[in-house]
Amino acid sequence: xxxxxxxxxxxxxxxxxxxxxxxxxxxxxxxxxxxxxxxxxxxxxxxxxxxxxxxxxxxxxxxxxxxxxxxxxxxxxxxxxxxxxxxxxxxxxxxxxxxxxxxxxxxxxxxxxxxxxxxxxxxxxxxxxxxxxxxxxxxxxxxxxxxxxxxxxxxxxxxxxxxxxxxxxxxxxxxxxxxxxxxxxxxxxxxxxxxxxxxxxxxxxxxxxxxxxxxxxxxxxxxxxxxxxxxxxxxxxxxxxxxxxxxxxxxxxxxxxxxxxxxxxxxxxxxxxxxxxxxxxxxxxxxxxxxxxxxxxxxxxxxxxxxxxxxxxxxxxxxxxxxxxxxxxxxxxxxxxxxxxxxxxxxxxxxxxxxxxxxxxxxxxxxxxxxxxxxxxxxxxxxxxxxxxxxxxxxxxxxxxxxxxxxxxxxxxxxxxxxxxxxxxxxxxxxxxxxxxxxxxxxxxxxxxxxxxxxxxxxxxxxxxxxxxxxx
Amino acid sequence: xxxxxxxxxxxxxxxxxxxxxxxxxxxxxxxxxxxxxxxxxxxxxxxxxxxxxxxxxxxxxxxxxxxxxxxxxxxxxxxxxxxxxxxxxxxxxxxxxxxxxxxxxxxxxxxxxxxxxxxxxxxxxxxxxxxxxxxxxxxxxxxxxxxxxxxxxxxxxxxxxxxxxxxxxxxxxxxxxxxxxxxxxxxxxxxxxxxxxxxxxxxxxxxxxxxxxxxxxxxxxxxxxxxxxxxxxxxxxxxxxxxxxxxxxxxxxxxxxxxxxxxxxxxxxxxxxxxxxxxxxxxxxxxxxxxxxxxxxxxxxxxxxxxxxxxxxxxxxxxxxxxxxxxxxxxxxxxxxxxxxxxxxxxxxxxxxxxxxxxxxxxxxxxxxxxxxxxxxxxxxxxxxxxxxxxxxxxxxxxxxxxxxxxxxxxxxxxxxxxxxxxxxxxxxxxxxxxxxxxxxxxxxxxxxxxxxxxxxxxxxxxxxxxxxxxxxxxxxxxxxxxxxxxxxxxxxx
Numbered sequence: 001x002x003x004x005x006x007x008x009x010x011x012x013x014x015x016x017x018x019x020x021x022x023x024x025x026x027x028x029x030x031x032x033x034x035x036x037x038x039x040x041x042x043x044x045x046x047x048x049x050x051x052x053x054x055x056x057x058x059x060x061x062x063x064x065x066x067x068x069x070x071x072x073x074x075x076x077x078x079x080x081x082x083x084x085x086x087x088x089x090x091x092x093x094x095x096x097x098x099x100x101x102x103x104x105x106x107x108x109x110x111x112x113x114x115x116x117x118x119x120x121x122x123x124x125x126x127x128x129x130x131x132x133x134x135x136x137x138x139x140x141x142x143x144x145x146x147x148x149x150x151x152x153x154x155x156x157x158x159x160x161x162x163x164x165x166x167x168x169x170x171x172x173x174x175x176x177x178x179x180x181x182x183x184x185x186x187x188x189x190x191x192x193x194x195x196x197x198x199x200x201x202x203x204x205x206x207x208x209x210x211x212x213x214x215x216x217x218x219x220x221x222x223x224x225x226x227x228x229x230x231x232x233x234x235x236x237x238x239x240x241x242x243x244x245x246x247x248x249x250x251x252x253x254x255x256x257x258x259x260x261x262x263x264x265x266x267x268x269x270x271x272x273x274x275x276x277x278x279x280x281x282x283x284x285x286x287x288x289x290x291x292x293x294x295x296x297x298x299x300x301x302x303x304x305x306x307x308x309x310x311x312x313x314x315x316x317x318x319x320x321x322x323x324x325x326x327x328x329x330x331x332x333x334x335x336x337x338x339x340x341x342x343x344x345x346x347x348x349x350x351x352x353x354x355x356x357x358x359x360x361x362x363x364x365x366x367x368x369x370x371x372x373x374x375x376x377x378x379x380x381x382x383x384x385x386x387x388x389x390x391x392x393x394x395x396x397x398x399x400x401x402x403x404x405x406x407x408x409x410x411x412x413x414x415x416x417x418x419x420x421x422x423x424x425x426x427x428x429x430x431x432x433x434x435x436x437x438x439x440x441x442x443x444x445x446x447x448x449x450x451x452x453x454x455x456x457x458x459x460x461x462x463x464x465x466x467x468x469x470x471x472x
Numbered sequence: 473x474x475x476x477x478x479x480x481x482x483x484x485x486x487x488x489x490x491x492x493x494x495x496x497x498x499x500x501x502x503x504x505x506x507x508x509x510x511x512x513x514x515x516x517x518x519x520x521x522x523x524x525x526x527x528x529x530x531x532x533x534x535x536x537x538x539x540x541x542x543x544x545x546x547x548x549x550x551x552x553x554x555x556x557x558x559x560x561x562x563x564x565x566x567x568x569x570x571x572x573x574x575x576x577x578x579x580x581x582x583x584x585x586x587x588x589x590x591x592x593x594x595x596x597x598x599x600x601x602x603x604x605x606x607x608x609x610x611x612x613x614x615x616x617x618x619x620x621x622x623x624x625x626x627x628x629x630x631x632x633x634x635x636x637x638x639x640x641x642x643x644x645x646x647x648x649x650x651x652x653x654x655x656x657x658x659x660x661x662x663x664x665x666x667x668x669x670x671x672x673x674x675x676x677x678x679x680x681x682x683x684x685x686x687x688x689x690x691x692x693x694x695x696x697x698x699x700x701x702x703x704x705x706x707x708x709x710x711x712x713x714x715x716x717x718x719x720x721x722x723x724x725x726x727x728x729x730x731x732x733x734x735x736x737x738x739x740x741x742x743x744x745x746x747x748x749x750x751x752x753x754x755x756x757x758x759x760x761x762x763x764x765x766x767x768x769x770x771x772x773x774x775x776x777x778x779x780x781x782x783x784x785x786x787x788x789x790x791x792x793x794x795x796x797x798x799x800x801x802x803x804x805x806x807x808x809x810x811x812x813x814x815x816x817x818x819x820x821x822x823x824x825x826x827x828x829x830x831x832x833x834x835x836x837x838x839x840x841x842x843x844x845x846x847x848x849x850x851x852x853x854x855x856x857x858x859x860x861x862x863x864x865x866x867x868x869x870x871x872x873x874x875x876x877x878x879x880x881x882x883x884x885x886x887x888x889x890x891x892x893x894x895x896x897x898x899x900x901x902x903x904x905x906x907x908x909x910x911x912x913x914x915x916x917x918x919x920x921x922x923x924x925x926x927x928x929x930x931x932x933x934x935x936x937x938x939x940x941x942x943x944x945x946x947x948x949x950x951x952x953x954x955x956x957x958x959x960x961x962x963x964x965x966x
Contacts, residue, residue, distance in 0.1 A: 379615050384611075388655075395655045395659055404649070404652055407651060408648060421625075426632065456611070459542065460541075
């Protein structure tokens with residue numbers, strides 16, 4: 001076990017979770033301390049991941065059931081950083097609802113642990129374990145505001161539907177195991193026989209489970225309700241972090257064991273991608289609640305990220321990872337804005353609450369303007385480049401239909417982003433919102449806006465970071 | 473030439489805008505805000521004049537080229553000008569300061585934000601005209617939507633939301649196909665560098681589809697019939713300065729794109745689709761002229777006349793004759809000056825009477841004579857009276873058209889007559905006739921800044937009408953080289 005230091009991040013994180021849990025239980029009123037410690041844990045884990053695993057060659061541990069390569073290291077670091085950002089912006093919100101408890105950061109840490117295991121997995125069982133760990137933590141997080149009926153409803157809904165999809169996924173795993181004789185990705189790859197249709201069924205079932213986790217159409221139904229009902233800070237977590245992990249698994253699952261069956265799954269993925277892009281764009285138009293709107297918009301964005309995966313090339317994978325990174329950044333900014341719409345200890349989340357924001361809060365409005373145009377994919381903002389790379393990868397594979405449908409749905413999507421801008425800039429102003437936001441909230445909004453805005457000056461850096469991903 | 477003059481031209485307005493952004497918020501500052509913006513754009517204008525002086529018109533090569541690695545192994549930031557693009561840069565830097573002066577009367581609130589939008593717009597538009605890489609071009613081309621959307625939406629008239637959305641979505645829809653085409657070109661040729669693409673040519677199999685994808689974007693932006701409907705709405709609702717920018721510069725991006733990309737990159741496809749362009753152009757000229765005849769709103773009338781004028785431009789471009797393309801460019805420059813002036817003229821009376829309807833006015837010649845004289849000059853320029861720049865453009869276009877296709881040229885010439893009809897009728901109804909509406913008596917004549925702006929526009933209109941040589945000298949070599957290249961590629965089937 002000379003390679004144990006490669007899983008040091010996971011070991012450290014699990015020990016920290018246990019320690020924090022015990023610490024939080026025995027020391028009264030320690031939520032603030034636990035929060036700070038959790039932040040430190042996340043950072044330390046990210047640093048360990050960076051030190052121990054970036055730059056090493058592909059290594060497999062524990063009977064080849066865990067894989068450490070550049071993809072997994074990078075995605076783990078991104079997951080950790082995203083979770084860190086979610087934690088730092090959520091404290092004010094939680095305090096307002098008096099749910100600033102020790103469980104919140106600990107649950108987030110546990111789900112992050114689950115995601116890290118998912119990202120590392122090279123085996124169906126390990127992957128499933130990670131998935132369930134993160135899901136269980138997420139169910140509780142969704143109901144975290146337990147006095148609120150909508151929050152409980154969201155949690156229950158998420159639990160029931162997620163359990164169903166986990167069942168499907170597990171069934172798919174068992175089919176794959178049955179026809180290849182192993183749960184290990186490498187063994188599966190060597191045992192592939194494309195004539196066996198049941199194997200294709202297995203892939204489809206697993207894909208359904210995964211599509212559910214990243215809320216791709218037609219497995220998206222839970223997303224709007226859960227996003228709306230959960231506390232906003234948890235919604236932020238939902239829209240960002242699990243998607244990073246699930247996308248990685250998507251890539252790993254399709255490209256390691258089943259690359260030779262690309263003809264079989266590519267069509268399914270193209271369908272998922274097109275359906276998500278179109279549905280996300282069209283369904284968002286009628287929304288009046290900002291969180292529901294974000295839910296639909298995130299469905300659309302998942303479609304674009306999947307479009308990169310369909311390409312079947314390293315370029316495609318890299319482009320969808322760039323997409324998800326930029327998407328995380330934009331979402332962080334968007335939710336920072338949502339978390340600032342607060343007046344007299346009440347948060348506002350209707351679209352018309354944005355009305356005339358540009359007069360009362362010009363800086364907030366201009367940040368939101370930049371973020372929304374970026375989400376719509378208008379150059380020269382970061383969101384444009386995200387789409388640009390994805391479609392470049394797609395067109396290189398001559399998938400023009402996907403590219404054209406995708407780009408046309410950006411036009412439809414532009415409509416509802418513009419509607420928000422219209423409400424902010426063209427409509428009459430309402431009462432002012434509070435301006436005493438925490439430092440971290442302001443920081444995350446400013447930082448994400450600036451990064452989105454000046455991304456076009458340094459586009460190469462991000463490409464350089466992901467260009468080392470090479471799993472085919 | 474080490475000084476990066478083109479990048480400076482692009483960046484300077486943005487820096488000015490950034491400066492305004494950080495100094496805004498103080499309501500008393502409106503005065504200084506305006507002067508900062510004016511100063512920035514004026515410096516930019518003189519810089520572009522300097523560029524014109526340094527420009528060597530005897531070669532068709534790109535000059536002042538700057539190239540920097542932007543995305544490794546993929547896209548280089550590359551800018552440069554040749555005879556075709558330099559005049560558009562001059563037009564942009566010339567119109568923007570005039571726009572900024574004109575905001576005095578029309579923009580009452582959020583002045584600094586408006587000026588920021590205008591300056592950023594200027595940056596993007598200069599970027600469009602000098603970028604020598606398709607992706608960079610697309611970036612600037614699309615980015616211009618953001619400030620224009622805000623200009624129409626925030627400072628526009630009653631139906632501003634509808635118009636802003638229509639403008640944005642129409643042009644976005646047109647452009648996304650161009651993005652697909654650009655990526656396809658990258659995939660085919662491994663580069664998006666325009667100069668390299670000129671040399672290597674594009675596979676003939678793909679040209680038609682690529683041409684159509686570019687066309688969808690440029691046709692919306694030009695705008696050509698039948699996708700022109702966003703233009704009247706956008707013009708009517710936009711504030712005066714916004715209309716001026718839209719008519720004078722934004723529409724020219726598409727004409728420029730046709731020359732630079734459609735002709736330059738896809739000669740075979742251009743040859744195939746020339747009848748399509750001819751048909752649409754002729755319909756635009758005749759049909760929208762008739763529509764213009766029936767308008768009751770002055771701004772709408774001028775907007776439709778813009779569509780007709782752009783019809784001449786597209787017609788001229790696709791004649792692939794020296795005169796035709798020269799005429800198109802001069803027509804675009806002239807339309808930039810004249811339509812800007814006409815929108816400003818409408819703005820002048822609108823600021824006083826708050827009505828754009830033609831029947832509000834009538835008989836104002838005796839009340840505001842200075843205005844009437846200048847308005848007449850621009851009316852005549854718009855209908856292409858000899859001695860104005862409008863004539864030079866139209867005449868050259870028709871000459872080119874007669875060489876290429878007699879029938880089209882004849883129909884287009886008829887359009888000139890209808891054009892004269894609606895412009896003169898507009899002028900007659902607004903300026904002459906009996907003074908019925910007694911409120912008009914309170915109108916005062918042009919103030920200093922209005923007089924200054926309109927004179928600034930009148931001088932080049934007349935000057936280039938009598939002496940178009942400076943313009944023609946600048947563009948001549950580039951165009952003849954473009955046509956040679958075009959014919960060469962066509963003959964050798966690249």
